[in-house]
């Protein structure tokens with residue numbers, strides 16, 4: 001069975017996500033059938049290979065077909081594939097909850113599971129409101145978010161999102177949160193630093209909280225990097241001030257680390273760089289090393305205590321069928337083992353320095369604007385009027401064995417943490433070549 005075979009059947013039967021399907025049929029956006037993966041590389045059915053420079057939509061950490069994660073899933077498969085988590089428990093979910101709690105120094109000691117990132121955000125929003133409700137403050141039912149924020153695609157998460165492309169058509173269905181000025185560093189006026197921008201954004205937050213806190217349940221943020229909004233990066237100072245303001249005005253802080261968690265920004269969790277802890281921490285994507293759908297909301301003893309009662313409806317009566325799936329939990333535990341035993345964060349730091357140096361030709365490209373990097377994320381805005389730049393770059397990258405997927409005019413690289421130096425060189429060189437080709 002070759003590429004053409006699978007392409008034909010896929011186009012007929014599969015409705016692909018986040019895609020105008022007509023672009024596939026017209027050829028403007030090639031559909032790529034993948035037969036197998038190994039390390040940082042994906043292989044199609046005709047023997048072509050692609051370097052997975054976006055970690056398969058930001059989920060993969062330690063490569064495809066990672067032997068250690070494979071073995072953990074195989075072993076779990078032999079004993080328990082799935083069991084209801086309401087009224088039942090199992091070893092992988094207990095061990096994972098303990099490990100995650102320890103990784104927040106016990107500050108976030110209660111783990112509630114779901115299967116994807118959007119569901120985790122929904123849970124955090126519901127839990128925040130319900131905690132205030134149980135505390136006798138049901139009027140605290142509004143949410144604050146940042147301009148350019150992205151928290152998922154379900155109706156609740158679109159309501160705290162601010163990317164028009166995904167949200168605008170559904171506006172009549174949404175209960176829209178108030179988007180506040182983003183602290184993202186490109187907003188800097190001449191002479192302003194990233195910290196100045198963060199302080200300005202924090203002042204705007206302070207003004208809203210001062211007058212509106214009585215009706216506000218929570219502020220939700222993507223710590224340090226706003227992903228789908230365009231890889232917008234900001235100074236940790238914003239998180240420090242947001243934490244202090246949320247404490248002062250009795251508002252929860254929800255950290256959506258679905259993209260930035262598990263080392264993406266250089267620390268295990270991005271909020272660590274501000275020396276703070278959120279009231280809710282949403283994790284998914286890299287949680288299982290990019291293997292299986294699993295998400296979790298970690299929260300505090302104080303929030304947990306608000307639900308702990310004789311009365312059933314004061315409990316959190318939320319569930320998903322596959323909550324805490326044992327196979328997914330085992331993949332997550334194997335992923336955490338790799339972090340614990342291989343000093344991944346130190347290795348990434350050295351890699352990031354080398355890779356940033358290799359990307360100098362991209363950073364200094366005449367059409368490059370706002371080249372930026374944090375941890376294992378690199379991004380640059382491309383100054384071009386071509387409406388189809390995103391598609392052109394995607395195609396030119398494929399021709400050069402690269403999987404790149406620009407966000408509008410923002411080209412970003414988010415490779416798995418196992419890229420060899422020779423693959424890093426190949427990625428840096430061919431990215432610029434693909435960019436030049438896309439611009440001509």
Ligand SMILES: *Cc1c(COP(=O)(O)O)cnc(C)c1O
Nearest residue numbers: 116117118150151152227258259
């Ligand atoms: C991807 C993402 C989500 C949504 O996760 P899904 O698993 O796609 O539902 C939410 N928040 C952030 C910051 C994300 O990057």
